[in-house]
Amino acid sequence: MGVTIKDIAKAAGVSFSTVSKALRDSPLVKEPTKKRITDIAMELGYQPNAAARSLVSKKSHTIGIIWPTIEGTAHSSLITRLNTQLEQLSYTTLISINEKEFAINLFNRYQVDAILCFDDNPERLTDTSSAVPVVSYGIADKGSSSPVVDVQRKKAVYMATNYLSSIGHRFISYIGALNNPIQDEKAKGFKLAAEGLGLPGFTHQIVEVQKLDPYDGYIAAKEVLESGERPTAIISGSHDLSKGILRAAGECGIKVPDDLSIISYDNLPDDSDTPIPLSTVGVPMDHITLRLTDVLMDVINEDDIEKVLFLEPELKVTDSCRPPSNH
Amino acid sequence: MGVTIKDIAKAAGVSFSTVSKALRDSPLVKEPTKKRITDIAMELGYQPNAAARSLVSKKSHTIGIIWPTIEGTAHSSLITRLNTQLEQLSYTTLISINEKEFAINLFNRYQVDAILCFDDNPERLTDTSSAVPVVSYGIADKGSSSPVVDVQRKKAVYMATNYLSSIGHRFISYIGALNNPIQDEKAKGFKLAAEGLGLPGFTHQIVEVQKLDPYDGYIAAKEVLESGERPTAIISGSHDLSKGILRAAGECGIKVPDDLSIISYDNLPDDSDTPIPLSTVGVPMDHITLRLTDVLMDVINEDDIEKVLFLEPELKVTDSCRPPSNH
DNA sequence: TTGAAAGCGGTACCAC
DNA sequence: GTGGTACCGCTTTCAA
Numbered sequence: 001m002g003v004t005i006k007d008i009a010k011a012a013g014v015s016f017s018t019v020s021k022a023l024r025d026s027p028l029v030k031e032p033t034k035k036r037i038t039d040i041a042m043e044l045g046y047q048p049n050a051a052a053r054s055l056v057s058k059k060s061h062t063i064g065i066i067w068p069t070i071e072g073t074a075h076s077s078l079i080t081r082l083n084t085q086l087e088q089l090s091y092t093t094l095i096s097i098n099e100k101e102f103a104i105n106l107f108n109r110y111q112v113d114a115i116l117c118f119d120d121n122p123e124r125l126t127d128t129s130s131a132v133p134v135v136s137y138g139i140a141d142k143g144s145s146s147p148v149v150d151v152q153r154k155k156a157v158y159m160a161t162n163y164l165s166s167i168g169h170r171f172i173s174y175i176g177a178l179n180n181p182i183q184d185e186k187a188k189g190f191k192l193a194a195e196g197l198g199l200p201g202f203t204h205q206i207v208e209v210q211k212l213d214p215y216d217g218y219i220a221a222k223e224v225l226e227s228g229e230r231p232t233a234i235i236s237g238s239h240d241l242s243k244g245i246l247r248a249a250g251e252c253g254i255k256v257p258d259d260l261s262i263i264s265y266d267n268l269p270d271d272s273d274t275p276i277p278l279s280t281v282g283v284p285m286d287h288i289t290l291r292l293t294d295v296l297m298d299v300i301n302e303d304d305i306e307k308v309l310f311l312e313p314e315l316k317v318t319d320s321c322r323p324p325s326n327h
Numbered sequence: 328m329g330v331t332i333k334d335i336a337k338a339a340g341v342s343f344s345t346v347s348k349a350l351r352d353s354p355l356v357k358e359p360t361k362k363r364i365t366d367i368a369m370e371l372g373y374q375p376n377a378a379a380r381s382l383v384s385k386k387s388h389t390i391g392i393i394w395p396t397i398e399g400t401a402h403s404s405l406i407t408r409l410n411t412q413l414e415q416l417s418y419t420t421l422i423s424i425n426e427k428e429f430a431i432n433l434f435n436r437y438q439v440d441a442i443l444c445f446d447d448n449p450e451r452l453t454d455t456s457s458a459v460p461v462v463s464y465g466i467a468d469k470g471s472s473s474p475v476v477d478v479q480r481k482k483a484v485y486m487a488t489n490y491l492s493s494i495g496h497r498f499i500s501y502i503g504a505l506n507n508p509i510q511d512e513k514a515k516g517f518k519l520a521a522e523g524l525g526l527p528g529f530t531h532q533i534v535e536v537q538k539l540d541p542y543d544g545y546i547a548a549k550e551v552l553e554s555g556e557r558p559t560a561i562i563s564g565s566h567d568l569s570k571g572i573l574r575a576a577g578e579c580g581i582k583v584p585d586d587l588s589i590i591s592y593d594n595l596p597d598d599s600d601t602p603i604p605l606s607t608v609g610v611p612m613d614h615i616t617l618r619l620t621d622v623l624m625d626v627i628n629e630d631d632i633e634k635v636l637f638l639e640p641e642l643k644v645t646d647s648c649r650p651p652s653n654h
Numbered sequence: 655t656t657g658a659a660a661g662c663g664g665t666a667c668c669a670c
Numbered sequence: 671g672t673g674g675t676a677c678c679g680c681t682t683t684c685a686a
Contacts, residue, residue: 002435002458004679015657020681030655045456050436051378051387052679056662060378071407076397083424092433095422097410106419108329109377110437129372131329215541215571244542331663342673347665357671379663383678 003044011040054111062092063296064107066117070097075118081289104130114296133299139181140308147295149309151283156313157189160235160263160281163315168323169233171203175220176237178208186237186265217244225252232324233261239268242278257322277318283311330371338367381438389419390623391434393444397424402445408616431457441623460626466508467635474622476636478610483640484516487562487590487608490642495650496560498530502547503564505535513564513592539564544571552579559651560588566595569605584649604645610638
């Protein structure tokens with residue numbers, strides 16, 4: 001097996017406790033000694049043993065992320081950012097794709113300092129006991145005992161719907177998935193706003209897709225736009241869906257925003273991979289990353305933590321939105 | 328912090344070494360004692376400390392997977408299967424999305440038993456030194472010192488191309504990505520076969536896409552099929568691309584397989600989410616999973632390991648292929 | 655400024 | 671069958 005501090009101690013002719021201090025850059029070791037030791041460590045390719053270290057220090061400087069829905073690809077971008085951000089706070093990230101309970105146990109055994117759980121199914125109340133603090137990214141749940149960060153998807157789509165009606169739209173469609181609680185939230189926001197408006201002659205429509213790829217948006221939009229009576233505005237459940245919707249509009253000879261307004265639920269910064277800049281609504285990814293790492297640091301330091309943290313969605317209106325032309 | 332075997336020992340009125348044995352189901356402990364101890368452990372919610380355990384046993388029963396290209400979503404399905412398969416071998420899986428060198432160091436510190444690296448960039452020769460054995464999934468590379476499992480993407484597409492020409496096709500298009508070495512391999516196989524055929528009047532064409540979503544396949548196929556002279560067969564770089572291609576064909580009034588044959592590069596089992604069953608070529612996902620876990624177990628047990636393991640692609644011909652109608 | 659020694663939570667090998 | 675004890679590699683007092 002690998003090189004230990006004892007090997008280094010022998011090579012440097014000092015005691016192993018001196019090596020330990022030197023490697024942790026302790027001021028208790030004289031500079032020349034320190035340099036000699038670090039040089040030898042480098043040369044020998046020393047890697048500190050995380051097991052031994054976390055055993056004694058009770059800290060691993062590691063965050064465990066539970067991500068059972070890997071195949072959905074939903075959170076990959078957020079996880080990448082979190083990984084980067086945590087690295088800057090000198091934490092490393094470990095991911096498990098096992099289901100919640102199993103992964104929590106796994107990370108408890110590994111003594112990670114905190115766990116972040118992407119739980120698409122917040123319903124189950126089974127609050128697995130965990131010595132390590134757990135933070136969930138999902139939907140605020142009254143019953144949950146661990147902190148939850150909620151990006152208020154319902155509110156986001158609600159805001160978008162109200163905005164579109166406020167500038168005159170009277171027939172709005174929502175295209176999105178309904179097949180899990182997270183996605184369903186968005187549709188709920190749409191329904192809530194549309195039904196709440198109570199405007200005479202106002203029409204709304206929910207079109208379900210199974211996946212959130214551009215392709216699904218394309219298919220759904222084709223159906224919507226080729227039917228007799230068509231909406232003057234579409235709200236889409238994701239950026240990718242919107243790409244497909246844009247293409248469908250193009251093929252149907254429908255101009256955005258002249259004949260059709262589009263708002264996309266989206267956390268991504270505008271990466272301009274669409275023909276026109278899309279109007280979006282949602283909590284910007286950077287906010288999510290920052291707040292999530294904040295909460296993780298808080299639970300690690302046992303600071304006072306609010307049980308539920310609602311992040312505020314933002315509506316960014318661009319050229320993809322305009323009052324309907326017939327008004 | 329958590330419950331330790333000493334807490335259990337105290338509660339059960341036995342020594343902590345007895346607890347250790349009982350929990351590992353050693354035959355050296357009398358049944359009633361064992362039961363009493365395991366009951367107490369359960370009640371107290373005992374979780375063995377992985378750090379302590381791997382420190383002394385030098386084994387963690389954990390495999391580290393390095394997956395820097397998380398956002399590409401390419402390997403998610405394979406990773407899910409690996410996770411399941413390894414679980415059955417009583418290994419747990421930990422994933423890092425950091426870049427290779429960093430992740431290797433991380434997993435070395437964590438004393439995982441073996442590392443599996445999804446390295447899309449096998450060119451860089453920097454063979455990071457690792458006390459833990461590393462297995463790569465990628466492209467066989469003469470220089471590499473650690474075992475590589477190669478699914479021979481080039482050969483797979485080569486086989487598909489030759490098959491299509493053997494049944495009479497004289498104009499074949501390849502639709503796929505070229506933007507990384509892995510994807511490029513497939514295009515190389517196509518080119519190699521097409522140019523090697525040396526048939527008079529044989530035409531081939533490579534159409535590049537940036538991503539492997541159905542949408543990209545749709546766009547590319549539209550272009551190909553709407554041009555004047557069009558191919559009688561298309562080989563596609565992925566299952567998802569093929570879905571888009573099928574749709575494009577449908578919209579252009581081109582019948583598969585009557586007017587157009589399609590073979591898809593694919594490792595997935597037929598999940599029949601296409602209107603007609605697609606012909607596929609590639610190493611079946613189950614083979615990959617099995618061989619990969621085999622190799623991992625081998626390196627762990629220090630069995631003799633072949634440095635390079637080529638897996639054989641299979642061509643599965645279904646109703647999406649047929650000789651061109653004008654022949 | 656350095657070294658010695660006591661653990662951290664387990665496993666495994668001894669005695670009894 | 672059970673308990674005692676010596677580690678695993680490291681951090682952290684406390685003495686020298």
